[in-house]
Amino acid sequence: MSTSKSDNPYVPELAVIEKIITETSDTKTFRAVFQNEALRESFTYEPGQFQEVSVFGVGEATFCLTSTPTRKGYIEFAVKKVGTVTSALQDIDEGATVGIRAPLGNWFPYNDFKGKDLLFIGGGIGMAPMRSLLNFCLDNRADYGKIDIIYGARSSGDLSFQYEFDDWSKSPNTNLYLTIDKPEDGWTKNVGFVPAYLMDLKPSPENTIAITCGPPIMIKFVLQNLRELGFTDEQIWTTLEMKMKCGIGKCGRCNIGHKYVCIDGPVFSNAQLAELPPEY
Amino acid sequence: MEAKVIAKSDIGAWMKGLADKCDVIAPVKDGDVSAFKKIEDFGTLSIDLPTPTVKGLREQFTPETETLFEYKLTGQQAELTSDTAAQKDRLIFGVRACDAAALKYTDAVNANCEPKDALYFAKRKQTTLVGVCCTTPAWSCFCTEIGDFLANPIMMDLYLTDIGDKYYAEALTPKGETLIGASQFQAATDADKQAAESAKQKVIAALPSPIDHAEKGKDFDWDDPMFTKLAEKCLACGACTFLCPTCHCFDIQECAQGSKGSRYRCWDTCQFEKFTLMGHGHNPRPSKNERTRQRVFHKFKYSPERYGILGCVGCGRCITACPVNIDIQRVVHKLEADK
Numbered sequence A: 001m002s003t004s005k006s007d008n009p010y011v012p013e014l015a016v017i018e019k020i021i022t023e024t025s026d027t028k029t030f031r032a033v034f035q036n037e038a039l040r041e042s043f044t045y046e047p048g049q050f051q052e053v054s055v056f057g058v059g060e061a062t063f064c065l066t067s068t069p070t071r072k073g074y075i076e077f078a079v080k081k082v083g084t085v086t087s088a089l090q091d092i093d094e095g096a097t098v099g100i101r102a103p104l105g106n107w108f109p110y111n112d113f114k115g116k117d118l119l120f121i122g123g124g125i126g127m128a129p130m131r132s133l134l135n136f137c138l139d140n141r142a143d144y145g146k147i148d149i150i151y152g153a154r155s156s157g158d159l160s161f162q163y164e165f166d167d168w169s170k171s172p173n174t175n176l177y178l179t180i181d182k183p184e185d186g187w188t189k190n191v192g193f194v195p196a197y198l199m200d201l202k203p204s205p206e207n208t209i210a211i212t213c214g215p216p217i218m219i220k221f222v223l224q225n226l227r228e229l230g231f232t233d234e235q236i237w238t239t240l241e242m243k244m245k246c247g248i249g250k251c252g253r254c255n256i257g258h259k260y261v262c263i264d265g266p267v268f269s270n271a272q273l274a275e276l277p278p279e280y
Numbered sequence B: 001m002e003a004k005v006i007a008k009s010d011i012g013a014w015m016k017g018l019a020d021k022c023d024v025i026a027p028v029k030d031g032d033v034s035a036f037k038k039i040e041d042f043g044t045l046s047i048d049l050p051t052p053t054v055k056g057l058r059e060q061f062t063p064e065t066e067t068l069f070e071y072k073l074t075g076q077q078a079e080l081t082s083d084t085a086a087q088k089d090r091l092i093f094g095v096r097a098c099d100a101a102a103l104k105y106t107d108a109v110n111a112n113c114e115p116k117d118a119l120y121f122a123k124r125k126q127t128t129l130v131g132v133c134c135t136t137p138a139w140s141c142f143c144t145e146i147g148d149f150l151a152n153p154i155m156m157d158l159y160l161t162d163i164g165d166k167y168y169a170e171a172l173t174p175k176g177e178t179l180i181g182a183s184q185f186q187a188a189t190d191a192d193k194q195a196a197e198s199a200k201q202k203v204i205a206a207l208p209s210p211i212d213h214a215e216k217g218k219d220f221d222w223d224d225p226m227f228t229k230l231a232e233k234c235l236a237c238g239a240c241t242f243l244c245p246t247c248h249c250f251d252i253q254e255c256a257q258g259s260k261g262s263r264y265r266c267w268d269t270c271q272f273e274k275f276t277l278m279g280h281g282h283n284p285r286p287s288k289n290e291r292t293r294q295r296v297f298h299k300f301k302y303s304p305e306r307y308g309i310l311g312c313v314g315c316g317r318c319i320t321a322c323p324v325n326i327d328i329q330r331v332v333h334k335l336e337a338d339k
């Protein structure tokens, strides 16, 4: 008996790269469309889930789904050049075939967030996994209270998704706070690190959910500062990065204690993380 | 279920009969060690039962390297060309109780969340297992500390116990009942049953007493200073994990040349630095300190927490294989004493 394509979980679905957006000097966003038309229609996912992307001839790598399931027909993933697969992706053209295994992992409990204010705190490429939830909430705007977005990067050129900044800041009851590490000619927004900017803005923890993602050092200080502002561990959510291969809890690579980030995560509240060994 | 006996001299003929219907795999001498091999020649049958096999059953269900699928490339366009190959039914003879018990663990891992690992379960379904009770355990064996599967085997179809010039054969599943329906099997007497029971008890008496490791694992000290010492000794060779019947970690890699390529998986180990090293340089288990702890904690703490079973069956292979004499049984005893 041979296992058919449908039950071999390591066989990806083929997709075509429809659009490539250059975000920064080392980051691009790819929009992919499944070759299988029926799947293109039926495919759905949740904000916070991730995927394994195959570059044929090179290998497979893990990326969050940065698009929102409210916008159908395609999926997007943002790629920063760090390793073999991510470098190969920088060189492919629109029209190329990729393989996709998705959706994988858990997601943000957006139903529990309904009626609450949301505070997004992102650094650099860390905005990618949060963008899915952010656009999802903006597409369901009435379900959520005030939405504040604090987004920082090393320089203005390192901010991704700039083409959406207008949509974000013009959405009702929504504020976009941008910051860069060092002053630049023509930059009118804040200058300074994300954790410090957070303390300047002093958001209230009342009826608020904070969602944060970015480099480990930023997260560390953002968490400290959120606690100082009065946020509890239950109010703080993040999505973890971990070396992954199978994405389905089999290859044994992504564990933190007895949890697997690929199936029990990547989304965790700080309260959930506090119960795990400090190994991530 | 039913039990019968089979004369040792009839084993060859019985297996030859089976080989008409499926591949027959059994432990045979391979240089200095004993290894599972497909039996081709039943005339000079040289099954090596007394020596435990150097490897367990891992490679029978998850080969060291296994193609996941193949594809064709034309420029940047790809097309999937094939999936995995068909495989014949097979019977594995001479399986140790510990190695069979390890399948309960690997079954749990491969069923861990949907989708299940269809490649693994296809091979499981196509395999009949004939176990054999150990009569001469290795110095490193401690299976009886982990479970009572030497006396009450699990995850196999038929269990043979050496009672002199014949084997006492207990069918454990309907597949096993069919097996002992073969003409070489005869009715067992009460004396045969007694003989099998005392053979089992004799070997069990020579092995350690049971310990509730799963319960004790709950209280392991994350910061136990022993791991610093283990890390100093450990060479990170990975032998302990590659020989372990419950270890299951794998890597996924690409093999591509010109217009053809394949995706394959291959065994990997938490003892290697790169196992958890991320593209941008962060590593949650950066030193051997964390990695030696991971092996022991995964088997004795995380696995009971996640699957309700220990990730070690006490086969002792990692103990005999380690070039610097790191002994998981002693490590676990020490952790349990230190807590």
Ligand code: SF4
Binding pocket: B240, B243, B244, B245, B246, B247, B299, B311, B312, B313, B314, B315, B316, B317, B318, B319, B328
């Ligand atoms: S950890 Fe060692 S003793 Fe336990 S099952 Fe694995 S190889 Fe055998």
Ligand code: SF4
Binding pocket: B233, B234, B235, B236, B237, B238, B239, B240, B241, B271, B321, B322, B323, B324, B325, B326
């Ligand atoms: S066999 Fe021994 S030296 Fe090699 S990785 Fe395992 S514990 Fe370390």
Ligand code: FES
Binding pocket: A243, A244, A245, A246, A247, A248, A249, A250, A251, A252, A253, A254, A255, A260, A261, A262, A263
């Ligand atoms: S990526 Fe394989 S277990 Fe999580």
